[in-house]
Structures are given as structure tokens and as C-alpha cells.
Amino acid sequence: xxxxxxxxxxxxxxxxxxxxxxxxxxxxxxxxxxxxxxxxxxxxxxxxxxxxxxxxxxxxxxxxxxxxxxxxxxxxxxx
Amino acid sequence: xxxxxxxxxxxxxxxxxxxxxxxxxxxxxxxxxxxxxxxxxxxxxxxxxxxxxxxxxxxxxxxxxxxxxxxxxxxxxxx
Numbered sequence: 306x307x308x309x310x311x312x313x314x315x316x317x318x319x320x321x322x323x324x325x326x327x328x329x330x331x332x333x334x335x336x337x338x339x340x341x342x343x344x345x346x347x348x349x350x351x352x353x354x355x356x357x358x359x360x361x362x363x364x365x366x367x368x369x370x371x372x373x374x375x376x377x378x379x380x381x382x383x384x
Numbered sequence: 385x386x387x388x389x390x391x392x393x394x395x396x397x398x399x400x401x402x403x404x405x406x407x408x409x410x411x412x413x414x415x416x417x418x419x420x421x422x423x424x425x426x427x428x429x430x431x432x433x434x435x436x437x438x439x440x441x442x443x444x445x446x447x448x449x450x451x452x453x454x455x456x457x458x459x460x461x462x463x
Contacts, residue, residue: 311425313425313427323426326426326449326450329449330445330448330449333448333449335441335444335445335448335449336441337430337431337432337437337441338428338429338430338431338441338445339429339430339431340428340429341426341427341428341429342426342427343424343425343426343427344424344425344426344427345422345423345424345425346390346392346422346423346424346425347402347405347420347421347422347423348392348420348421348422348423349417349419349420350417350418350419350420351416351417351418352416352417352418353416358416362414362416362417365414366409366414366417369409369412369414370405370408370409370412370414371405
């Protein structure tokens with residue numbers, strides 16, 4: 306079973322990487338971008354076809370490794 | 385208008401970062417993850433409410449900065 310895990314910075318957490326991208330787009334002449342925030346995305350293949358089991362497994366992976374839950378949110382989407 | 389841009393490695397392109405995550409999950413005792421591929425995600429706010437204009441703008445941003453189209457695919461999702 307495939308899943309997509311998205312990890313984003315919580316609101317209010319500064320994102321210097323996103324700011325740098327905004328600046329770079331402006332210098333390149335790409336007009337009309339107001340703000341950019343960068344996150345991470347993981348495409349995960351899990352060895353189960355039970356959605357509940359997959360959800361539990363991915364939640365554990367997020368809590369323990371993929372996301373820093375102090376400053377980041379994560380969302381799990383089964384495909 | 386908000387949009388989400390996802391950049392992923394093309395099929396067949398090696399992903400050492402994903403492999404490292406797989407290994408780390410295994411060492412942490414998270415069993416049942418078969419493979420991981422890492423991508424990037426950008427939350428972009430564009431200064432237009434016209435979906436067509438937003439799509440064009442984001443396509444330009446992807447082609448010129450956000451994605452390396454030699455080894456990466458991108459997808460644009462208007463929210």
C-alpha cells in the first residue's frame with residue numbers, strides 16, 4: 306500500500322528557506338508570488354493492505370523520525 | 385490564491401536520502417515500511433485569483449527554480 310506523508314512547519318515558525326526562495330523568484334523576474342513555505346514530502350510503501358494498520362505504522366514513523374513535532378505538523382494520506 | 389507544488393524524483397533516479405530514512409526506520413524498530421522516497425513540497429501564495437494565470441506563474445517558478453527537470457517531476461495543485 307502506498308502513502309504520502311507531508312511534513313510542514315507549524316504556523317508562526319520562521320521559514321528562512323521559504324524566504325530565500327521568495328527572494329530568488331523575485332530576482333529571476335517571476336512576479337506575483339507572495340509567499341513560499343517549504344515542507345517535506347515522503348512517498349512511503351508499506352507492507353500491509355489494512356488502512357488502519359498503515360495509518361498506525363506511518364504515525365509511528367512520523368512521531369519518531371520524519372517530523373519534529375515541536376515545530377512541524379504532519380499529515381498522512383493513503384493512496 | 386494558495387497552491388501546493390510537489391517536486392519528486394523521476395522514476396529510476398536513485399534516492400540515497402530515502403534509502404537512509406528506510407534504514408533509520410528499521411534501526412528504530414518501525415517494521416513494515418518497504419520503501420521511502422523523499423520529495424519537496426512548497427506552499428505558495430500567489431497574487432492572483434485567476435487559476436489559469438496562477439498555473440502559468442507556478443509552472444514558470446517550477447521550471448526556473450523549484451524543480452530540476454532533468455531528474456525531477458513537479459505537480460501543481462491549486463487549493
